[in-house]
Amino acid sequence: MNRRLVLVLLIVLLSLSLVFANTIELEFWTHEDPNRTPLEERFIEEFQEMYPNVVIKRVTQSSSKIQELILTAFAANQGPDIFNMSIEDEFAYIANGRVAPVDYEAAGYKDMEDLLASYLPGTLDPVDYEGEIYGLPLEITNWCILLNKKVFRDAGLDPEIDYPKTWEEMMEVSEKLTIREGEIITRRGFDFRYPYYLVAFMPLVEQMGGKLVSDDGKTAIINDEAWLNFLDYMAAWGPNGRNLGSPTYKNARSLFNMDNNDIGMCTTGLYQLARIKADNPEFYDSGEFMVVPFPQFEDAVNYVPAHYYGHYYMVNSQKPKENQEMAWKFVSYMLSHAEEYLEKVAIIIPTNELLESETFKNYPYSDVFISDLEKSTVVYFSESSAKIQSLIKEAVESVMLSGTSSRDALDTLRRKVQEVLDDQY
Amino acid sequence: MRRIFNMGIEHKKARWGWFFVIPSLAFFAVFSFYPIMNAFYTSLFRKRLLDLRPPKFIGFANYEYLLKSPDFWNSVKATFIFTLGTFIPIVVFSLLLAVFIMSRRRFHKFFQMAYYSPAVLSSVVAAAIWLLIFDPRGLANTTMNTLLGTVGKDYKWLATSGMVRLSTILVYFWKYIGYFTIIFITGLASIPQSLHEAARIDGANGWKDFWHITLPLLKPTTVLVSIMSMLQCLKTFSTQYLFTQSGAPTEPINVITLNIYNTAIRDHNIGRASAMSIILFGIMLFFTWLQFRVSKSGGEVDY
Incomplete structure (x- = not known):
């Protein structure tokens, strides 16, 4: 009896440790946007259902505060797996090797050319650094x-x-x-x-x-x-x-x-x-x-x-490879809902698919914004x-x-x- | 065992003294002394917050740069204007308020609580409240226009150099006056009533009693308040930070702490920010020493 109990306990402990060993926890830090929150929380739930071994923790703060938090976390080598901020502030992370290049395969692209071909020309230029792409745009915004x-x-x-x-x-x-x-x-x-x-x-x-x-x-x-x-x-x-x-x-x-x-x-x-x-x-x-x-x-x-400026989702290069791969999968999953982001948050994920869609063309004043965007250049x-x-x-x-x-x-x-x-x- | 038994009572007291002091010494060593040493060490390097490369040793180049930088000297100027403009009125008015409160027979506790209450607020909340007051359409302009009989005059509380400096001083004065008043009240309460009574019997009026009895005996409290308020002013940050975030011009209120923050967080230059911190630490240390020196020059007072 006792032997059996010990055996059962051992099996339970072993399976629990295996489950926890395979769990990938992703920290996702982003700025507050009340319209984005329910949308992205739903994406997290859906993604966790698709990948039961993944746990995603979404942390939000005001757009100025989140910059400080991310900076100090990275300075202590404790940065989140995924984050975003405006490219003027984000570029330093690329230049200092703090973020990983896009894992094209994990993000659902054949290669870099395939990725570039999916987006409005020029919109990935700010994250094109030494022959690699370091971020995927949550939004490209012009005023x-x-x-x-x-x-x-x-x-x-x-x-x-x-x-x-x-x-x-x-x-x-x-x-x-x-x-x-x-x-x-x-x-x-x-x-x-x-x-x-x-x-x-x-x-x-x-x-x-x-x-x-x-x-x-x-x-x-x-x-x-x-x-x-x-x-x-x-x-x-x-x-x-x-x-x-x-x-x-x-x-x-x-x-x-x-x-x-x-x-x-x-x-x-x-x-x-x-x-x-x-x-x-x-x-x-x-x-x-x-x-x-x-x-x-x-x-x-x-x-x-x-x-125009862009908020690009980036992935921490100091995290383990499996985290990076899963992070790019999750980012890509969120960004695959470009039309929903437009309808509910009114932000433009500059994929060719979205820009050619009826949803975008029928969106109020999108013609005024896109007309200026086409003549605009990226912020310094x-x-x-x-x-x-x-x-x-x-x-x-x-x-x-x-x-x-x-x-x-x-x-x-x-x-x-x-x-x-x-x-x- | 025998050794302990043979120890004098003073030795035993000293052992217990160490026993009680060690936790705070350890706390100071970890949370104050180590960061100071670490900041000094970092100040000798060219170090960026996000740089993964090892920092480059540059000796005192950060200090050299700062001492030649007009921006840094502007920060020193802004800090001193703020400190002098705030801590001297705080010391004077908190003393007067304490005497006023102590002289009241009624509403003693009410006044203490009323004056102390702003000190309970966080600096950020206090600055946010005052931002609303200083808004061009806020209470500050309305009050001034009513008091001075002007119509629709914008006193530009957050706009011109002089006014934005005055505004930060007002916020700080409002926030800390009650805190230092309470310290003065404690000091006043510790003066034996018999001394005042003796002075009255000898024919001293209220002013003479204050000048010759209260003030000299309050000297340790006055020194404590002046040092504490001066240090508090030299470390000022939240008000200036929030004001500049809300559109106020940076230059007039770019105090050293704000410059440190911007150099570290905005410019990612942690080496230079650390050098600034060490210089500020030196300034604070020097002025504390100076105040002690000046306060000791008159000798101790005892009756």
């Missing part, structure tokens, strides 16, 4: 201008005709839409998305022929005139100029959804539509908003819409892009808020960006 028709009509304007096509018109239209109590703005016509200088402000410089970095990547700030015009424009926009907006007001994109007559226009991506639908279905159903292309300067020498990314972005922020803030002259702000910006470029190693 246009979202406009509240009611605010336009309230100011006596026809949104279909009077929407701003140029940045000069943007200033004039905003002036008409803006309501102030003394110096305090109670309704802004339009305001910029201040933290995102590389995506939404650099195009203004580039439209006038300026560049952040020379083509060889060695010299900072090309074409002073373009930069000075840009900084003058921002100074005129700010509280010490025509007082149309400021980084210290609540960000325009968040206010837009509420339709509280406090913002006329904002810069945002297609995903905003899903957020309006979730936050304020009445406003969404009313159709009282529209999307127009990213404006250009009247004397622009280049046509430059807002830069390097190991130092976060720092460079903060330096542009300093320059813009100094002319808008502190009364620094555009020339002084530009000289400081040049010195600091050049130092960053020289310091890259």
Whole structure:
């Protein structure tokens, strides 16, 4: 009897240890997006049913917090199996060998060419490094201008005709839409998305022929005139100029959804539509908003819409091979639901299949976004892009808020960006 | 056994003393001393957070870079403006508030709780509350416009260099004044009432009593409060971080701790950030020593 009991116990223990030994646990860290959560939790359940030996733990945090968490986890060699963030922040992980190249077979492709052929040309360029692809895009996003028709009509304007096509018109239209109590703005016509200088402000410089970095990547700030015009424009926009907006007001994109007559226009991506639908279905159903292309300067020498950026799913190269393989399988499984991501989250996974689908073509304002996207180029990314972005922020803030002259702000910006470029190693 | 038995009572006390002190010494060694040493060691290397290659030894090059960097000196300036602008008012007003509360016969506990309550809030929550207040359409502009009889004036609490510095000082002052008031109240309560009574009998009025009895006897508490508040101010971070994240200009409030954070987390340059931490540690150590020196110069007071 006792022998039998011992034997049964041994078999149970052995089978349990075998089960646990074969279990693959995947940590999946991503930014908060209430529309994505139920979708991806369902994908996890389905995937775990397909692969019973896999356990996936999805961890979310705000988009700024998740960057810190991932960075510190990787610094301690404890990074998650799968993560995503914007390419400006993600590139350092590729350059430092922290992420694994795509396992084409596990991801369901014959080889790299097969993978590239499945996506809109150019959209995998940011993760193409030394002949390998290091990430698969959760979203490729470009920004246009979202406009509240009611605010336009309230100011006596026809949104279909009077929407701003140029940045000069943007200033004039905003002036008409803006309501102030003394110096305090109670309704802004339009305001910029201040933290995102590389995506939404650099195009203004580039439209006038300026560049952040020379083509060889060695010299900072090309074409002073373009930069000075840009900084003058921002100074005129700010509280010490025509007082149309400021980084210290609540960000325009968040206010837009509420339709509280406090913002006329904002810069945002297609995903905003899903957020309006979730936050304020009445406003969404009313159709009282529209999307127009990213404006250009009247004397622009280049046509430059807002830069596009991508959130790429990446896989930790320090994890065991079986984890990496399973991680790519899971990423590929999630991304195979591109139409659902579009319908429920309004993000574009740039597969040719999705872009040619009726779902995409019939999606509200997808034509405006895709038209700008086709003319757009990827946001500046390097190991130092976060720092460079903060330096542009300093320059813009100094002319808008502190009364620094555009020339002084530009000289400081040049010195600091050049130092960053020289310091890259 | 015999040896222990033969030990004097002082020796036995000392053994028990060590016994009680060892846990905190171990805690200090692991969580304070080791990180300081590690930061100093790291500061001698060119080290990036994500780099898998071994860090390169560069001696004192990070320190050399910082001492020549206008950005770092701007941070030193921002830190000192904030520290002086905050800790001196905190010491003065917390003392006055403590005396005020101690002189009340009623609502004693209520005042203590009311002043102390902001200290319970996390710095992030406090800064978030004040962000709403400093919003151009917030309570700060409304109050100032009502008080000064101005109409629709934007005081630009988070916009101009001077105002954004003042705003961070206000947040900190509001948050910590109650905490230091409580410490002063404890100090005031420890002064024997008989000394005040004797002074009154000798003809001292309230002011003379405060100046010649209370203040000198409160010196150890004042030194403690001034050192603690100064150190707290030199380490300030959350308010400046949250304000800059919400659109306030970075340069005027780019205190050393914020610069350390950005250098490490945004720029991934942990070697240089460690060098900055060590310099800040040196500054804090120096000013603590200086305060002790200055406070000892007047000698001990005893009645």
